Amino acid sequence: MAETHFDEWIAAHYETLWPELFDPAVIGPAVDFLAALGPSTALEMGIGTGRIALPLSRRGVTVHGIELSPAMAAEARSRPGGHDIAIHVGDFATAVVPHVFDVVYLVRNTITNLTTQDEQVRAFRNAAAHLRAGGCFVVENYIPELRRLPPGVTTHVFADTPDHFAYERYDVANQIAVSHHRWTIDGDVRTFASPHRYVWPSELDLMARLAGMRLRERWAGWDRTPFTADSRSHVSVWERSPGAE
Numbered sequence: 682m683a684e685t686h687f688d689e690w691i692a693a694h695y696e697t698l699w700p701e702l703f704d705p706a707v708i709g710p711a712v713d714f715l716a717a718l719g720p721s722t723a724l725e726m727g728i729g730t731g732r733i734a735l736p737l738s739r740r741g742v743t744v745h746g747i748e749l750s751p752a753m754a755a756e757a758r759s760r761p762g763g764h765d766i767a768i769h770v771g772d773f774a775t776a777v778v779p780h781v782f783d784v785v786y787l788v789r790n791t792i793t794n795l796t797t798q799d800e801q802v803r804a805f806r807n808a809a810a811h812l813r814a815g816g817c818f819v820v821e822n823y824i825p826e827l828r829r830l831p832p833g834v835t836t837h838v839f840a841d842t843p844d845h846f847a848y849e850r851y852d853v854a855n856q857i858a859v860s861h862h863r864w865t866i867d868g869d870v871r872t873f874a875s876p877h878r879y880v881w882p883s884e885l886d887l888m889a890r891l892a893g894m895r896l897r898e899r900w901a902g903w904d905r906t907p908f909t910a911d912s913r914s915h916v917s918v919w920e921r922s923p924g925a926e
């Protein structure tokens with residue numbers, strides 16, 4: 682059963698805690714990429730505060746979202762344009778939105794918030810069930826950092842500034858990494874931890890096949906830089922095969 686780690690405090694401070702996500706140089710290419718797929722309608726799984734959905738909606742796309750955290754959903758609704766987006770509170774592995782869409786998308790590593798393979802497979806099947814034939818499922822995800830870990834080392838530090846210290850602790854036997862953050866904000870220390878099932882592109886391709894979808898494109902980022910052995914992330918697009926269930 683999915684569990685939300687995004688409480689009211691995180692929802693209210695999301696933009697302060699992860700300012701890099703709100704850089705126009707990050708949001709612009711993501712929205713351009715999704716809009717270039719030409720959708721009239723789109724569904725975001727794990728819509729959060731609407732970081733991507735709101736600007737996509739402003740491009741004339743009818744956007745729906747699924748969000749587990751009522752606090753994140755409330756934050757999205759409170760933003761300018763928030764009421765133009767229909768947000769369904771639920772688990773994107775199982776929630777049913779009574780429409781089919783041209784594009785379903787799941788960004789910012791959010792597939793890894795599902796901590797079992799079964800749940801991730803269900804999310805792919807649920808994405809396919811919400812796509813018209815020929816529609817696209819887009820996932821942005823990071824490449825697991827295991828190549829950085831020498832034998833016996835399980836911890837990878839990925840932020841180390843006076844205001845923000847963060848690391849992932851890998852449990853390779855179970856394909857789980859727990860992210861730990863510690864922020865100092867206005868003299869207060871806040872912590873946040875969330876478990877993730879890290880996953881390689883090849884396993885996601887298999888999940889897509891199980892759900893009746895085929896890989897159409899894979900890039901290292903929204904700007905369509907080529908995906909290579911050194912890429913630290915990927916943006917993958919699978920297409921729902923005509924005739925898939």
Ligand SMILES: C[S@@+](CC[C@H](N)C(=O)[O-])C[C@H]1O[C@@H](n2cnc3c(N)ncnc32)[C@H](O)[C@@H]1O
Nearest residue numbers: 683687727728729732748749750772773789794
């Ligand atoms: C890293 S945030 C990304 C939010 C937004 N997509 C963005 O790019 O800013 C992950 C979001 O997914 C939501 N989430 C995590 N697991 C979920 C699930 N199983 N079903 C629905 N939402 C989920 C969290 O509550 C959170 O709002």
